Amino acid sequence: MNTLSTTTTGAAPEPIWTPDPERVARARITEFADFAAARTGAVYPDYHDLWNFSVEEPSAFWSAVWDFFDIAADGDAGEVLTDAAMPGARWFPGTRLNYTEHALRHGDSPEAAIISIAEDGVTTEISWTQLRRQVAAVAAWLREQGVGVGDRVVGYLPNTFHAVVAFLATAGIGAVWSACGQDYGASGAASRFAQLDPVILVAADGYRWNGRVHDRRGDVADLVRQLPTLRSTVHVPVLGLLLDVDDAQHVPWDEVTAADAEPDFVRVEFDAPLWVLFSSGTTGLPKGIVHGHGGVILDHHKLLGLHNDLRAGERFFWYTTPNWMMWNMVVSGLLVGATIVLYDGSPAHPDPQRLWDIAAEHRVSVLGLSPGYLLGCAKAGLEPGRDLDLRALRLIGSTGAPLPPQSYQWVRDHVGDRVQVASTSGGTDVVSGFAGSAPTTAVWPGEISAPLLGVALAAWDADGTPVVDEVGELVVTTPMPSMPIYFWNDPDGTRYRDAYFGTYPGVWRHGDWVTVTARGSVVISGRSDSTLNRQGVRLGSADVYDVVEDLPEIREALVIGAELADGGYWMPLFVVLADETDLDDELRERIVAAIGTQASPRHVPDEIIAVPAIPHTRTGKKLEVPIKRLLQGAPIEKVVGSDTVDDSASLQYFTRFVPRKVQS
Incomplete structure (x- = not known):
C-alpha cells in the first residue's frame, strides 16, 4: 500500500508558504476532490487523502480525471486499466482520441493563444482563430505530401510559434512528431532524427542567442543529406534569410500555411504514438522515448489543470527550448485553454532581468525558471517584486535540478510572499513530474511539497524496502498513463525494461536519490548513478x-x-x-x-x-x-x-x- 503519512516526530520545521483558505476554496483541485468524492462516497479533506486515493485506486482516479476534464473520445472509457503490471499496463483500451483536438477545442476567438517573443524584442501574437487556421493549413499540406498516421515529421527549430503549429498539425493527422533546437549541429540532430526515418523536415534558417545571429542554413543542408527518407523540407524564415537551395523539395513556410482550411482531426488509439523525445545521449546514441496521445492528454490535464491550477485565459510561460520536455509541457498549456508564452533567446540578454520583464509585460500567472537562473538573480541583486508589476504572478515553477533553500527565501523576499514556489521533479521519461506542489500544499525551503496525484512515489533501499526520512532510490510502484509506450527501435522491449525495471522487477526505478519525509514532502539529492x-x-x-x-x-x-x-x-x-x-x-x-x-x-x-x-x-x-x-x-x-x-x-x-x- 502506498500511504502518504503526515505524522511528524519532534518539532517540524515551519513552512515558508502556506495556502490561503480563499485560494484553496476556489482551486480546481478542490473542485476535483469534491467531484471524486461524489463518485466514490469517500471524503478527501486534504491533499494527502486525495493522493492516497489516487494511487490506491488508480482506475477510479484516472476515470475521474477523464470525466472532470471532459476528455473527447470515441469508444467506451469505462474500462480504465486492463493490466496494472509494469511494463505493459494498458490504459483505456478501445478508446480513440487526438491531442490536437483537445489543444484547439477552447474556442475560435481573437484572444491570444500563443505569444511568441524573439530575443530582439519582436513579438508575434497568434490568436486562437489564427492558430486553428494555420494548424489546419499545415495539416492539409502534410496530407498532400502523403503523410499519414504513424509517419514521422521532425522539426529543427528554435522556440517560436512555428514549432507549435507544425507539431499540432502533425499530431492532428495522427503522424508522429520529434524536434530539437538549433543549438545542435547537423550531426547532433541527425543522430536523433535518422533513427526515425522521417518523411518531412521543418527547419528554420537560424536563431538568435545573446545578441548574435546564428545562421543555420548550412546545417539544414547537411541535415537533409543525412535524412534520405525525406520527401520535403519546409523552410521557416525566422531570421528572414533565403535558403541557398534551388530545389522543389524545399517549400517556404508561407506556402505551407496559405490554405484556407478547417481542422480535421484523426482520432487514434489511446496509446498511439504522439511524439518521440530523446535522452541527452551522454552515454551513447540518444534513446527515442515514445509517448502516446492518451497518456499525455490525461497527465498534462492533471498536472497543469489541478497542480498548477492553470485556467483558460491565463498566461503560462516556462523558459525552455524544443530540446527539453518542458517545451512539450508548455504546449500542453493549450489543453486547458491557457495562453502560452514562448521566448527564443538568452535568459540574460540584454540583462539578467529579461525573463521577469516578459512575465510582467505579458501578465504571466505561472512562470517556470531554472534553479540556476534564480540563483543568478539573487547574486545580481534583482528586485523584480519591487521594480515590476507582477500582480498576475501566483506560481513560480522550477525543475531540472534541486532548488536550494535560499532560492525559496529569495522569492519570498524579493518577488513576493504571496507567490508559491513549486519545485518539481520529473523527467523526459514520463514527460511529466513525479513530485511537485498544488494550491493546497504547504512549501518548505529546499523541499518539494508532495508526490503528484497518480504517482505512487516512494524511497526504497537496496533491498526494496520503503524508507521514510532516509535517502533511497526514487521508485514508482503503480503505472502512470504517461510512462513511455516503448523506446524507438526496441522491438522486444529489452532496452525499455533494462532502463527502468532492471533493479526492482515490476517497479519503476528512476535513478534519483530521494527522501520522503514523515510529513509527506520530498527531497531530491541528485542522480543515484552519480x-x-x-x-x-x-x-x-x-x-x-x-x-x-x-x-x-x-x-x-x-x-x-x-x-x-x-x-x-x-x-x-x-x-x-x-x-x-x-x-x-x-x-x-x-x-x-x-x-x-x-x-x-x-x-x-x-x-x-x-x-x-x-x-x-x-x-x-x-x-x-x-x-x-x-x-x-x-x-x-x-x-x-x-x-x-x-x-x-x-x-x-x-x-x-x-x-x-x-x-x-
Whole structure:
C-alpha cells in the first residue's frame, strides 16, 4: 500500500508558504476532490487523502480525471486499466482520441493563444482563430505530401510559434512528431532524427542567442543529406534569410500555411504514438522515448489543470527550448485553454532581468525558471517584486535540478510572499513530474511539497524496502498513463525494461536519490548513478551545490565522487568563479567551512579546483556522470557525444585532471 503519512516526530520545521483558505476554496483541485468524492462516497479533506486515493485506486482516479476534464473520445472509457503490471499496463483500451483536438477545442476567438517573443524584442501574437487556421493549413499540406498516421515529421527549430503549429498539425493527422533546437549541429540532430526515418523536415534558417545571429542554413543542408527518407523540407524564415537551395523539395513556410482550411482531426488509439523525445545521449546514441496521445492528454490535464491550477485565459510561460520536455509541457498549456508564452533567446540578454520583464509585460500567472537562473538573480541583486508589476504572478515553477533553500527565501523576499514556489521533479521519461506542489500544499525551503496525484512515489533501499526520512532510490510502484509506450527501435522491449525495471522487477526505478519525509514532502539529492559515496555513506551532490553556489564568489560548482582503479576514492569540487575572484587559501577555507557546517564534514571535498566553465547537457543538466567516467580514465569520445554538450571546450578542459589522479 502506498500511504502518504503526515505524522511528524519532534518539532517540524515551519513552512515558508502556506495556502490561503480563499485560494484553496476556489482551486480546481478542490473542485476535483469534491467531484471524486461524489463518485466514490469517500471524503478527501486534504491533499494527502486525495493522493492516497489516487494511487490506491488508480482506475477510479484516472476515470475521474477523464470525466472532470471532459476528455473527447470515441469508444467506451469505462474500462480504465486492463493490466496494472509494469511494463505493459494498458490504459483505456478501445478508446480513440487526438491531442490536437483537445489543444484547439477552447474556442475560435481573437484572444491570444500563443505569444511568441524573439530575443530582439519582436513579438508575434497568434490568436486562437489564427492558430486553428494555420494548424489546419499545415495539416492539409502534410496530407498532400502523403503523410499519414504513424509517419514521422521532425522539426529543427528554435522556440517560436512555428514549432507549435507544425507539431499540432502533425499530431492532428495522427503522424508522429520529434524536434530539437538549433543549438545542435547537423550531426547532433541527425543522430536523433535518422533513427526515425522521417518523411518531412521543418527547419528554420537560424536563431538568435545573446545578441548574435546564428545562421543555420548550412546545417539544414547537411541535415537533409543525412535524412534520405525525406520527401520535403519546409523552410521557416525566422531570421528572414533565403535558403541557398534551388530545389522543389524545399517549400517556404508561407506556402505551407496559405490554405484556407478547417481542422480535421484523426482520432487514434489511446496509446498511439504522439511524439518521440530523446535522452541527452551522454552515454551513447540518444534513446527515442515514445509517448502516446492518451497518456499525455490525461497527465498534462492533471498536472497543469489541478497542480498548477492553470485556467483558460491565463498566461503560462516556462523558459525552455524544443530540446527539453518542458517545451512539450508548455504546449500542453493549450489543453486547458491557457495562453502560452514562448521566448527564443538568452535568459540574460540584454540583462539578467529579461525573463521577469516578459512575465510582467505579458501578465504571466505561472512562470517556470531554472534553479540556476534564480540563483543568478539573487547574486545580481534583482528586485523584480519591487521594480515590476507582477500582480498576475501566483506560481513560480522550477525543475531540472534541486532548488536550494535560499532560492525559496529569495522569492519570498524579493518577488513576493504571496507567490508559491513549486519545485518539481520529473523527467523526459514520463514527460511529466513525479513530485511537485498544488494550491493546497504547504512549501518548505529546499523541499518539494508532495508526490503528484497518480504517482505512487516512494524511497526504497537496496533491498526494496520503503524508507521514510532516509535517502533511497526514487521508485514508482503503480503505472502512470504517461510512462513511455516503448523506446524507438526496441522491438522486444529489452532496452525499455533494462532502463527502468532492471533493479526492482515490476517497479519503476528512476535513478534519483530521494527522501520522503514523515510529513509527506520530498527531497531530491541528485542522480543515484552519480552519488557521492564516502566510506559507504551515500551523499547527494545537491547538498554541496546548495551551500557552495550560495557564496557570492562562486557562479557554479560541480562535485564528483570517482572510484579509482587502485581502490582509492577522489572527491574533487570544481568551481567557476565570479569575475575578479581568485581561488586563494582564504576562499578555500570559507568553502570548506560552509560545506562542513551547512552540509556535513563528509561532504567536504578532497580538493577545490577552479575551472573556466561547467559543461551541461543541452537541457542544462550538469554532466556529473560523464565527468566522473572521464576522471576514472575513460576516453572523452566514449563518455559523451560532442553534440550533446552545451560547451565541448569546457568538457575537454577536464581531461587535464585525469592522469594526475588515475595513474597515481
